[in-house]
Amino acid sequence: MINKPDMILIDVDGTLVDSVPDLAWCVDAMMQQLDMPAHGEAKVRNWVGNGVERLVRRALIGQLEGEPDAALFERAYPIFLELYAENTSKRSVLYPGVREGLDYLKAAGYKLGCVTNKAARFTEPLLRDLGVADYFAIIVSGDTLPQSKPDPAPLLHAAEFFGVQPTHSMMVGDSVSDVKASRAAGFQIVCMSYGYNHGNDIRDARPDAVIDALTEIRGLLEQAA
Numbered sequence: 001m002i003n004k005p006d007m008i009l010i011d012v013d014g015t016l017v018d019s020v021p022d023l024a025w026c027v028d029a030m031m032q033q034l035d036m037p038a039h040g041e042a043k044v045r046n047w048v049g050n051g052v053e054r055l056v057r058r059a060l061i062g063q064l065e066g067e068p069d070a071a072l073f074e075r076a077y078p079i080f081l082e083l084y085a086e087n088t089s090k091r092s093v094l095y096p097g098v099r100e101g102l103d104y105l106k107a108a109g110y111k112l113g114c115v116t117n118k119a120a121r122f123t124e125p126l127l128r129d130l131g132v133a134d135y136f137a138i139i140v141s142g143d144t145l146p147q148s149k150p151d152p153a154p155l156l157h158a159a160e161f162f163g164v165q166p167t168h169s170m171m172v173g174d175s176v177s178d179v180k181a182s183r184a185a186g187f188q189i190v191c192m193s194y195g196y197n198h199g200n201d202i203r204d205a206r207p208d209a210v211i212d213a214l215t216e217i218r219g220l221l222e223q224a225a
C-alpha cells in the first residue's frame, strides 16, 4: 500500500529517458578510437546506472564487475567525455507517458525533484534538450554531492531542500540503486518495469510498486492513503 507523498524524486536514465542509444554510440566510438572491439546497445544497457565513469570502466573490461588497467582508463575516459558532451541528447528520447505523467504530478501539486547518477554537465543539457528540466525545482546529479545512489545522501539532500520528511517522500526509479537509496533514506520507492537494472528484473529488489509507464503513477497515488 502506497502512502500519498508530498515530494516525488525521479531518476533519469531508464526512468525518464532512454539514454542508451547515445551512451552506446559513445562507448563504441571510444572503443574504435582505442582500437578495441565495439559492444553494441544490448551490452551497454546492462552497464548504465552508476555514472559515466563506471560505464567507461565496464566497457573497457567488457563486463559489469572489475577494474580496467589504470593507464588505459586514463586514456579512454577523456575520449568518452568529449564524445558524450557532443552526443548527450542526439539519439535519446523520453519514454512513452513521461511528459503526461509529469504534467499530472505538476498539476496535482507534488514537489518534484530529479536524482540521477549522471554527472551534472550531462544531466542538465539532456533534460533541457528533451524539454523536461523545468518540471524539477531541484536536480541532484551524480557529482552534486560526494555520495551518489545507492547512498541515501542525494535523496535526503532533496528532501531537506523542500523541507519534507522522508516518510512523506517517494522516489521513482528503475534500478536496484534506486531501491537501496530509497530504503536507506526511509522513502517509498516505485520502479519502472522497462528501465535498466543490469539485466535483472527490478521486481526482485522488492520496490513498493512497479509500473509500466509514468502515467500509471496517477492510479497509484489516487488509491493511496
Ligand SMILES: O=C(O)COP(=O)(O)O
Pocket: 011, 012, 013, 014, 048, 049, 050, 051, 052, 115, 116, 117, 118, 119, 149, 175
Ligand atoms: O549511469 C548513469 O549515468 C545515470 O543513471 P541514473 O540516471 O539511472 O541514476
Ligand SMILES: [Mg+2]
Pocket: 011, 012, 013, 014, 015, 049, 173, 174, 175, 195, 196
Ligand atoms: Mg536509472
